[in-house]
Amino acid sequence: MITFRNARLIDPETGEERQGDLHVVDGLISDTPAPGAEVIDCNGACLAPGIVDIGVKVCEPGERHKESFRSAGLAAAAGGVTTMVTRPDTDPPIDSPETLEFVTRRAREVSPVRVLPMAALTKGRAGREMTEIGFLLDAGAVAFTDCDHVIENTKVAQRCFMYARSLGALVIGHVQEPGLSKGAAATSGKFASLRGLPWVSPMAERMGLDRDIALIEMTGVRYHIDQVTTARALPALERAKENGFDITAGVSIHHLTLNELDVADYRTFFKVKPPLRAEEDRKAVVAAVASGLIDIISSMHTPQDEESKRLPFEEAASGAVGLETLLPAALRLYHAGEMDLPTLFRALSLNPAKRLGLGQGRLSAGAPADLVLFDPDAPFVLDRFKLNSKSKNTPFDGARMQGRVRGTWVGGARVFGDA
Numbered sequence: 001m002i003t004f005r006n007a008r009l010i011d012p013e014t015g016e017e018r019q020g021d022l023h024v025v026d027g028l029i030s031d032t033p034a035p036g037a038e039v040i041d042c043n044g045a046c047l048a049p050g051i052v053d054i055g056v057k058v059c060e061p062g063e064r065h066k067e068s069f070r071s072a073g074l075a076a077a078a079g080g081v082t083t084m085v086t087r088p089d090t091d092p093p094i095d096s097p098e099t100l101e102f103v104t105r106r107a108r109e110v111s112p113v114r115v116l117p118m119a120a121l122t123k124g125r126a127g128r129e130m131t132e133i134g135f136l137l138d139a140g141a142v143a144f145t146d147c148d149h150v151i152e153n154t155k156v157a158q159r160c161f162m163y164a165r166s167l168g169a170l171v172i173g174h175v176q177e178p179g180l181s182k183g184a185a186a187t188s189g190k191f192a193s194l195r196g197l198p199w200v201s202p203m204a205e206r207m208g209l210d211r212d213i214a215l216i217e218m219t220g221v222r223y224h225i226d227q228v229t230t231a232r233a234l235p236a237l238e239r240a241k242e243n244g245f246d247i248t249a250g251v252s253i254h255h256l257t258l259n260e261l262d263v264a265d266y267r268t269f270f271k272v273k274p275p276l277r278a279e280e281d282r283k284a285v286v287a288a289v290a291s292g293l294i295d296i297i298s299s300m301h302t303p304q305d306e307e308s309k310r311l312p313f314e315e316a317a318s319g320a321v322g323l324e325t326l327l328p329a330a331l332r333l334y335h336a337g338e339m340d341l342p343t344l345f346r347a348l349s350l351n352p353a354k355r356l357g358l359g360q361g362r363l364s365a366g367a368p369a370d371l372v373l374f375d376p377d378a379p380f381v382l383d384r385f386k387l388n389s390k391s392k393n394t395p396f397d398g399a400r401m402q403g404r405v406r407g408t409w410v411g412g413a414r415v416f417g418d419a
Helices: 069-078 097-110 133-138 154-167 190-195 203-219 231-242 253-257 279-291 326-335 341-355
Strands: 002-011 016-025 028-030 038-041 046-049 051-056 081-086 114-117 170-173 222-225 247-252 296-298 371-381 400-410 413-416
Touching (some): 002 341, 002 371, 016 341, 046 341, 051 069, 051 247, 051 296, 051 326, 051 341, 069 400, 081 400, 097 114, 133 154, 154 203, 154 222, 203 231, 231 247, 231 279, 247 279, 253 279, 253 296, 253 326, 279 341, 296 326, 296 341, 326 341, 326 371
Parallel strands (some): 002 038, 051 081, 081 114, 222 247, 247 296
Antiparallel strands (some): 002 016, 016 028, 371 400, 400 413
8 A cells, every 4th residue: 555645646547737645555546545555755756657568579489688578577667667568579479379378477477567468460470371369369469460570461461350350359550561661771861862771761651551541441450550650641540530440550759759860870779660750750740649649659669689780770670679768758758848748648658558458547546556656857868788678779878868767666566666
């Protein structure tokens, strides 16, 4: 039992920010305090629902040297992430109930935060044969995705969507036209041309989205887009929502806070997938998050070891770690006046929880006491070698940031901090 006193409560459900107390009884948020509860004086720091991060890569099985469930869980707790929704793009992929049960057991044993696994939509993420979606649902899969492997055969995609629809399963898609985007390391434009990098047009995202919207209309599947990163995709997304399709969209924190120019002289820690976009696209996507057109902000946490990144830009592996940097990077949007804290946590906590049918993401009575206490103004310079992740491939290394997590609680139990 805990009573948080003198907190700046960030409530994304009501859209309010207020001073007050919050009570936790038996792992749930309560209207009334419990006798003998531990009292934590927040001293005016922000108390918000813990972050629900959709799209975290944990490299078990197969590449444990890059990230384990223990190291990812510690990183998540330090970053205010109380639920990791993990990707199936492991080695081997999570495409069978046996592999899914292995990762579920490993996560339960060693992770201090909640872990909800996703499973592959097709076997081997190869886009040819559907996985056993029903058995995987029974084994605990919360969604189905082939991650950045787009199913090129539209008939296969249709069958997967129809079967997922019949079981009420959520499908998560990566909307890129695969032919155009294959091998791309940058977004088309002057910068890519000057650097001599293989590029992809932003229209590849729009084309991939248009195809998947047609399949959603055809099948009625519950669908979430992992990343919308370009202005040209936004009108199609808006029309799909206006037409009543069961569709939501996300974006990574890197596409919200960085642009193509940050790559500078081939800095491979800034190589992500899809590639960083023009500043005009970044601004359009930020506005879409603020308006609610884009529902979810995620870290798209993708660990890569030094050997994978210390290569020429075109050959280097894509991806960046983000569990610990998600909140301070997102607070850049708050400090820039682009959205307030309840709006930010609507995208970080409430909307991902709602999309997955979870009770998290709220400060209302009866909700799980998954909470983050943070000082949004605390300045620091990020040192990647102090991150809890095994891999240190962050584009924010050496960056001046604001926003420190003082404490993280999962089900009312402290998993990080001493505040």
